[in-house]
Amino acid sequence: MLPFRRRLSVVLAVLAAFSLAVAVACQSAPAAPQVTERVVTQVVEKVVEKVVQQTVVVEKVVEKPLLITPTPAPTQAGADLSADQTLRYVTRGFSRLDPANESGFGRFIISHIWMPLFLRDTKNNLQPWLATGYEISPDGLTITVKINPKAVWSDGSPVTAKDAKDYWTYGLDPDQCKGCFLGASEFGNVKGAKDIIAGKSKELVGVVAKDDKTIEFQLAAPDPIFINRLAKFNTGFAKMDDVKKGPLYASDGTARANGPFMVKVWDVDKKQYEIVQNPKWWGDKKPTITRIIAQEAADENVSFIQWQNNEVDAAQWLTNIRERIRKDQSNTFYQIPYPTNFFFPLWIGLAPLDDINVRKALAWSVDWDKAIAAAWEGARNDRVMKTHLTPELQCYKKDNWPEFGYNPAKAKEALAKSKYGSVDKLGKIRITTNGQSPNYIRTAEIMAEQWKQNLGITDVEIKPGTLDAWGQDAQSVQVRRGSWGATIPDPADMIIGLYNYYSTPAQISLKDDEFAKLADTLVSMKRDDPKFCETVQKAEAQLLSNYYVLPMIWDLYEYNAKPWVKNFGVNVDNNWYTLLDVYIAKH
């Protein structure tokens, strides 16, 4: 017994030593750089102590929590300038880095790498970006845009009109740019563009390179907001010689940029990119930020810990994880003025939703205010989707959805009036949340429960995740979560785009001749026409009277940036519009 016990203690000691070794291994490496960092900052702090105090007043103005992103006069970088001008950013996954192919997480920077001709500022005003200006012919069919004569690529060669035309031809062609987003909503009115999108032509006839710096757009019909379309991030262009290298052409740092920043490396495996200043940047205003490290974190719990540990300066989260810092750190929130609808489009071709009375019953039997308050933990109480147009958009009219509202009695009547008559004949209702977000899943669960309470519907099946999860049943899922945003902040463009998208057979095949007629008028209507808003609202009400969606929220995306990120500002495209003014202050 005894000798064994002694031996046992040896075994235990070895174990303990092992765990100690593990602990030491954890500790050793990362600690070293942190220490040096701290030393450096302390030294700088002493030198600039006085000046920091002077700038306090200005800082407070910037840090005020604001609902709509302001364009304050930029704080001048002074002695509070940090020695290291690296901006570290974390968000969800990014998979593409190509302007025509950009759909989401690269938007913050892409217009600063491959510049569109124009760019919207934080208040939605158009500003010259790669272009210096434009001219519209009296008939509105010819638009001439001048590229900035100083504009050069990062290899020093001039940016030409031909570069733009070549890239757009590629971006519109479904055979070349697979699954790309550049399309009808940007170039639909340009002669020849629709043929390329349909795969019938390879020539963008409506874009003419008049000379190296002059582009002429020839439109098929007048389009009052065409310049707005040229401000969208998808219309930025890269050099075709680079693009031809393949979908990951921007990964090795050789891709030429024409904006103030360029990609140094996009490490697809590490899920990280490093963006640096373009050494040949031709603009008058020079950036202060020298480097942006953008990381992808699929698990938002992890990126939130990075934020709490000050490992990142800016972040974008999609889940409610940010709610817990909304109060304490309200000065870190920057709302993106991108008006969106998050909703459940109803597949109106599928029984029992082919009867509008059933759809009405489903909409009226849910207390949406309560549902959204619960599902979004109170963070979106004033953003319950009650119309397509959001309060940020021109022509927004409160409660413009005919008859919409919580009313169980009316819902029951509607159901009784439908051709199905009673609950048992409805059959199964299937819901997919198209994503794992707890908010969507909760909303779906609440809808199902309220249908059960108010209408007696019990045969409801919910599947979180994508449509794929339904397998063979995918074709019969009637309620599928979707979203729509006004990428061009124009009310007519938003609802017409929405209708055009959902009227296709791949979507819900909604057909509304009344709306289509109104849409035709709206397309070419001048935005300052006194009848414009009235017509938009009429069209919106007409569209909503089809009861083809169940509402959720008007979401507003947000960025979070630490207080020492000065002059941070965002435009409608999620783009860090004020990036040239941004600097990292001492912290």
Added chain:
Amino acid sequence: MFKYLTGRFILAIPTLLAVMLIVFTLTYISPFDPVKLMLLQNEVRQQDDPELIARIRRQYGYDQPYVTQFVNYITRTVQGNWGISINGQRDILKAVMATLPISAQLGLAAALITALIGIPLGALAALKQNSWLDYFIVGGTLVLRTIPVYVMGPLMLILFVLVLHWMKVPRGWNGLFNSQTTLPIIILTFGPLAVVVRQTRQAVLEVFSQDYVRTAKAKGLSTYATLVRHILRNALIPVVTALGFITEGLIASSVFLDNIFAIPGFGSLSENAFRQLDYPVILGITLVSSILIILTNTLVDLIYPFLDPRVTLES
């Protein structure tokens, strides 16, 4: 030995073929249409265009009969052309070759540490059978195993990063001998640790009751000498058996780990493939996992006779 190994590898070929046949058949008869998925995932607007669908079907050879498709698939795979993923348009073989070594290193490190910690703990639990130490070891490792990786990951991060300030959030891959791998490896060991502890405990208890151990004790050998000479070697048998299962467990939990720590490993490749039902990638991943598991099992069978002379290689 050489003859045995050759035999095993020859046997492995039909096994692999069978695996490929099963998975290929499952994807073939599955109600998911790869072409439609492809259009859906690439967010192509003309999703119902029959001409487009027919063209893609032709391009990928999905219009061929079942047998032709399978033969083509095998031929291409053997030639090293594993195809391109549906969404990312990446070369699958290249992606596998880039990710696999990383996960393999993590997995091996975790397996080694599991054995190093688990076997002594299991033996200790057996020696102290039905004491509180026994309960603590068995119960504690079980609790670690029960907590899902996606809960454990953030919990450990909070502990090490926010509370103890021992490290920054570890991200990415900079080689195995790097502080960044510490947390992922620790979490990886939590799954199999309970298995190894219990298998060892069980085996040690059983060996204790064997006649030859009793004989050995009767001959006057000390408990410790008995433990080392007779018990540990025999106790290793079930543990080694379990190592085969553990390999697979490591593949599974690396799916969540890669996600949390942004490790460009096999797990993140698989997760994306499963999520998006990326058939070409799923087929490639399955093939590689199968080769891995077959290798582990061969290794297990090779180690067996060394531990238990009564089991011969031919059996």
Added chain:
Amino acid sequence: MSQIAAAPSTGANRAAQLAALEFAQKKPRSLWQDALRKLMRNRLAVIGLVITGLLIFTAIAGDWIAPYPYTRQDLLRTAEGPTWDHLLGTDEVGRDLLSRIIGGARTATLVAFISTFFSVVIGMVMGIIASYGGRWANLLVTRLIDITMSIPTVLLAAMIAATFKPLILNQAKALYATTGWAALKNTGWLELLIVFGGLSVVFWPVFARLIRGQILSLREKEFIEAARAVGVPEWLIALRYLIPNAIGPVIVYMTFTLSSGMVLESSLSYLGIGVMPPQASWGNMIQSNIGSWSYRPWLVAVPAATLAIATLGVNFLGDGLNDALNPQSQTSKVV
């Protein structure tokens, strides 16, 4: 160690024959009574038995003991802490957490038992065939084991579920249409059966390998050789000595499979093929609240703790059963 083993080699030695028979017959007769007695003496095993019993009871009687229906929501009282009318508080959409936990117990139990039961049955049959079916059967089964074990668990389960579920459900629908059997009206349980029955297609090789390995190693043991030498038929040896002796590791692993089933259930739900809301499952409950752990910790902690306790209970019971059932651990307290 060589006395008994040496005996058969000297021929039909009557004394050795008797010794061998006595040795072999000592255990099986009172095996189960013995086991029960030993089980009840083991503190942890009794705790495990109580927890497992409670789990099964909750699963069966859930509807009667739950204070509220587990889907009823109160949207004005979401994510509340414990109160008198909601003993464990409410969840993110205002459902009674205790009732959800009870509902989850049913799912967990069902899932664990379905997947384990089928895999043990298949695994035992295959293991025995491999050990006794001769060279070709052994080869075939080991190949089949290798093939199945070579495919990652989650993937195979997912594909089986995705491929076969629609087919079987359509059959069930057709059957309901013709027969009108009430059991087929709600196909929710059928889906669970398919998905988690599918898991047994993945789990069985573990058992088959264990059985085969045990039998292979036991066959070389002295008392078996002795029994063989005195002419006890091979099938009787298998039935009376080998299988009861091999069952220990199977039970150990079975408890692991039970708990793995519970844990895997959440992964499968995550991939969209497991238990779907508003059905209650512990895995889903953890999953849907993991993002808000810091300000609603109990919504993660309660299901996670329940899962841990249930798993521990099942495992402790398994340990106890193993100590009790395995005849060789009779005198295991050597230290």
